[in-house]
Every structure is written in structure tokens, then in C-alpha cells.
Amino acid sequence: MERPQQYRFHQGDKVLPFAADEYDARLAGLRERMEAAGVQACVLTSMHNIAYYSGFLYCSFGRPYGLVVTDKESVTISAGIDAAQPWRRCHGDNITYTDWQRNNYWRAIESVIGKGKVIGYEGDHLTLVQRDLLEDFLHPAATLDIAPATMLQRMHKSPAEIALIRQGAQVADVGGYAIKDAIKQGAREIDVAMAGRDAMELEIAKRFPDAEYRDTWVWFQSGINTDGAHNPVTARQLQRGDILSLNTFPMISGYYTALERTLFVGEVDPASLKIWEANVAAHEYGMSLLKPGTSCAQVTEKINEFFAERDLLKYRTFGYGHSFGVLSHYYGREAGLELREDIDTVLEPGMVISMEPMLTLPEGTPGAGGYREHDILVITEDGNENITGYPYGPGFNVVG
Secondary structure (H helix, E strand, O other), X not given: OOOXXXXXXXXXXXXXXXXXXHHHHHHHHHHHHHHHHXXXXXXXXXXXXXXXXXXXXXXOOOOOOEEEEOOOOEEEEEEHHHOOHHHHOOOOEEEEEOOOOXXXXXXXXXXXXXXXXXXXXXXXXXXXXXXXXXXHHHOOOEEEEOHHHHHHHHHOOOHHHHHHXXXXXXXXXXXXXXXXXXXXXXXXXXXXXXXXXXXXXXXXXXXXXXXXXXXXXXXXXXXXXXXXOOOOOOOOEOOOOOEEEEEEEOEEOOEXXXXXXXXXEOOOOHHHHHHHHHHHHHHHHHHHHOOOOOEHHHHHHHHHHHHHHOOXXXXXXXXXXXXXXXXXXXXXXXXXOEOOOOOOOEOOOOOEEEEOOEEEEOOOOOOOEEEEOEEEEEEOOOOEEEOOOOOOOHHHHEEO
């Protein structure tokens, strides 16, 4: 039996997070960047860029996936195990490669691009092994890292993206209220986390009945486990007086949103209250700084000064905020829009960014634990719009 290296398996209707003209506009923006750089074809390999330009969010499981963009074509490259799902969930064409022969993935890409072209690739994603195979199969006239240009494009959100992010923020609030209701002495972190996750997944399914549902999660930390922002959930039982960190992360078609809050179980001691109120004040001050024309570094420096005046800067552990869009805890990043000392990006209308100051005081210190508040803000023409609704601070978040 002669088995093909690739084929097209197209069945069912297209179902995408956005309208076709949204993806056409994104591809037009990419092609402008390609033309300016002299790139004839792009081979995109990351989950975030493939999802951004086509709508398809792949499940790798050790197999390579791609999106080939030329001046006229946009073709996702997917593995046979997925059948026609990539076709239904992508804008543009789709080719399925088979695993009867090693490297049929690159043969499928070659069938679209040919040989001898100037190729754009993602330098922050393509492995050394796959880079060598690109050279072997495509014999490029030249290669160029297109990842920085795509990141700049993703940092500026369209109205359709902002509408989706707005709904995501509302879903995160739903998770937050479910977590608050589940907090009680003796409950385990995992039990509280599941209550928040389940509430969000049900809310996403109600709001987006045609979507695919995956990756929504909660980090709910207590006591010493609050010292790191990304500490996983455990089975630790909540005790009266515990500091808590509520973190809800609804994922809607690859789009990440978040809610993060400090809470206490039953009561908050005076030393902890002082630190908590200082972090809330920094949070409010930081939000006031997010406006067009201000750079990420300038915002960072001003919050640093705020903490330094209170002898708290030594307890800061990371940057004060980041961008939103097609990203997750295991893929995607818009490092050019983070509130850190080394980022000089100037805020512009249409960007979406968090404000999330965090202080971590070590065990044995009065007020020990990790304190963090997190809101999502859309940069407007003259300031910002806060799209997070769940309240922050001691007045609402001493619970259980």
C-alpha cells in the first residue's frame, strides 16, 4: 500500500474565536512586516503565534505544528492524529502530514514554500534540531528571526481582542467569588481551587458555547505557600489567621486573563495588615501611572520609589505587570510589555496590561507571606480603564 506524505482532510464548518476579517487584518499586518524585512515566507511554530494568526491552538504531544504564511497563502500544518479538527479551527488552508516517513512535517511545509526563499522563523521557539531541518528541506536564501516583529504586533490589541479580554476578566471575577465562598478553616487548597476552576469553566461554556474548553486553572495558596507567585496548589489545610493568595486564570481560545488577590482567613494581625495596606496603596498608585506616553521603566521606577520610602522595596520579587492576549503559563509571552526596569516600551492606546505589585516577607518576619493584588487595565486615549471587578483590600477579603 502506498501511503501519502501529506493530505488535506477538510470536514465540518469553520468555528473560530473571531470573524474572518479579524484574521485577515492580522495577516495583513504580518505581511507588511515581512515585506519591510524582505521575507518571502514565514514558518511560525509557537502555539501563541499560530493561534494569533490562524485561530488554531494546537496540542503538540511531541509532534511539530506550523503555520506557513506567504504573500498570498496562510496554511496550518498539523499531524494526522488531529484529523480535521485543525481545519475546522483555523482561518485559511490546512495540510495534514503523516508519520509514515520521518520529517513529513517539513515536506508539507516545502510543498507550500518551495526552496530558496527568504524565510522568517521564530528564534525564541524554533529548536536547534528543527532549525537544521529547515535548512535541509527549504534551502533558504536567507533566514530572519521574525519573532520580535510578531510580538510587537500582538501587543496592540484590536477591538475584538479587547472585547474577548473584557469577558475573560469578568469570568475571572466569577472564579474569585466562588473561591471566596469556598474558603473556610480546615478546607484544603485543592478543594478551594477546584471550586474556582469549575465555576469559571461553566461560565466560559455559557458565554462561548461554540468554543473549545481547556487550560483554565487556579492557583490558590495559603500560609508559607504564598511566598511565590506561581506556587502550585497543595493539600495544605487552611488555618485561622492564614494569609491567602487567590489567583484565577480563565483561558478562552488561548486568551489569558487573571484575577489575583490577597485574603486572610478569619482575621488579620496588625503587622500583616500594615504590609497589606501598603501593597494596596502601591497597587492604586501604580494603576494611576498607566497612561499613554509613559514607559514601562518609568512606571517601574516610580513604584520602586514608593516602596523604598516605606523600606519595603527589599521585599519585591518581580516586575509590576505584563501584557495580555494569546499567552499562557506554558506558552506565549509578550516580554516587550512588562513593567520592569529594563523595558522601555511606551504605553499606547489599545495595549492591555496588568498592575500587580507583590511583596514577599520571609517566615519569622512580622507579617510573613506573599501579598499581591492584580487588575487588568486597557490603555485608553487619556488614561486607562480597569476591567477587573472583584474588590481588593482588607475591607472585603478577610473571610471564612
